[in-house]
Amino acid sequence: RERVFSGVQPTGNLHLGNYLGAIKRFVALQDTFECIYCVVDMHAITQAPSVWGGPAELARSTREVTAAFLAAGIDPDRHIVFNQSQVGEHAELAWVFNCVARMGWLNRMTQFKEKAGKHRENASVGLFAYPTLMAADILVYKATHVPVGEDQKQHLELTRDIAQKFNTDFADSIRRVTGADALFPLTEPVIQGPATRVMSLRDGSKKMSKSDPSDYSRINLTDDADTIAQKIRKAKTDPEPLPSEEAGLDGRPEADNLVGIYAALADSTRADVLAEFGGAQFSTFKAALVDLAVAKLAPIAAEMRRLTADPGHIDRVLRTGADRARAIAAPIMAEVKQVVGFLR
Numbered sequence: 001r002e003r004v005f006s007g008v009q010p011t012g013n014l015h016l017g018n019y020l021g022a023i024k025r026f027v028a029l030q031d032t033f034e035c036i037y038c039v040v041d042m043h044a045i046t047q048a049p050s051v052w053g054g055p056a057e058l059a060r061s062t063r064e065v066t067a068a069f070l071a072a073g074i075d076p077d078r079h080i081v082f083n084q085s086q087v088g089e090h091a092e093l094a095w096v097f098n099c100v101a102r103m104g105w106l107n108r109m110t111q112f113k114e115k116a117g118k119h120r121e122n123a124s125v126g127l128f129a130y131p132t133l134m135a136a137d138i139l140v141y142k143a144t145h146v147p148v149g150e151d152q153k154q155h156l157e158l159t160r161d162i163a164q165k166f167n168t169d170f171a172d173s174i175r176r177v178t179g180a181d182a183l184f185p186l187t188e189p190v191i192q193g194p195a196t197r198v199m200s201l202r203d204g205s206k207k208m209s210k211s212d213p214s215d216y217s218r219i220n221l222t223d224d225a226d227t228i229a230q231k232i233r234k235a236k237t238d239p240e241p242l243p244s245e246e247a248g249l250d251g252r253p254e255a256d257n258l259v260g261i262y263a264a265l266a267d268s269t270r271a272d273v274l275a276e277f278g279g280a281q282f283s284t285f286k287a288a289l290v291d292l293a294v295a296k297l298a299p300i301a302a303e304m305r306r307l308t309a310d311p312g313h314i315d316r317v318l319r320t321g322a323d324r325a326r327a328i329a330a331p332i333m334a335e336v337k338q339v340v341g342f343l344r
């Protein structure tokens with residue numbers, strides 16, 4: 001069976017963008033693929049502790065993301081759910097990839113430029129090397145498919161570049177060790193559905209993001225019904241009624257965003273949503289969106305609260321998942337070591 005890998009950082013404020021762009025998609029792939037879903041705690045520490053909140057907050061947030069996975073419908077018995085730092089093979093392979101990837105490739109990464117800001121020399125080496133660790137996360141399982149939001153597309157292209165360069169640099173050795181022409185697959189990004197890039201509720205030109213200082217810019221997965229309603233009612237819009245066709249959303253980023261969110265929550269499409277609401281005022285549409293969002297998100301929030309009340313259970317899920325992940329990663333890492341020429 002083909003294999004899916006994806007991860008979410010435990011950096012707080014898990015939001016509707018993370019849910020619709022990633023976690024909800026993870027759930028949908030469970031029937032078709034063997035899935036490995038990871039809370040990427042080693043990625044979280046690439047920024048300053050003030051950003052991710054320090055050790056106690058990292059542990060809390062790791063459990064919260066795990067709870068969100070389970071509450072959304074990921075089945076940890078049929079698939080693998082674990083946190084990255086429990087499987088040392090991720091870091092081991094990342095080192096090899098640090099020696100395969102080129103500085104020039106990493107210099108082009110827009111996420112690094114955005115997160116490092118103006119003072120690049122103050123960014124951590126880990127933030128710069130983030131994409132090589134991400135490539136290792138995926139390839140240490142030889143995963144073939146990676147569901148992500150649109151913002152991760154560039155990192156997945158880099159993952160393919162790293163796989164290809166490793167396969168080429170070590171081609172003879174790979175053939176000797178495995179008999180095959182390549183060790184790593186060229187992973188396919190799975191960026192699908194009407195909400196691959198959910199935008200801020202306050203500004204249709206900015207991605208909905210965990211780190212936006214305004215809580216009104218996003219719907220958090222832990223928000224209660226009243227908060228969700230308030231945030232949607234206050235969401236920025238324009239004065240025109242909704243168009244009847246998708247082309248009418250061009251140049252109207254806030255309208256496009258709310259219609260996309262509705263479509264994703266309803267498992268529908270923008271076209272179908274507009275067929276229903278075309279000509280309606282935002283007051284009418286927002287009221288329907290509030291009802292839909294509360295109906296879909298409230299049960300997830302309630303289940304997350306129930307699960308996080310028992311941290312022992314979550315920790316056991318992560319430990320079991322890590323053991324199963326390691327059982328896949330260890331033989332692949334052993335192969336890599338043999339291919340590279342590391343003596344055992």
Ligand code: AQP
Binds near residue numbers: 008019210211
């Ligand atoms: N706005 C979004 N729309 C759709 N998908 C999104 N993702 C993130 N934001 C959106 C997807 O969620 C998955 C996990 O993301 P992450 O853990 O890497 O977190 P992130 O991208 O750092 O989250 P933020 O909110 O973007 O945080 P900051 O504040 O750091 O900018 C990924 O698949 C991602 O594509």
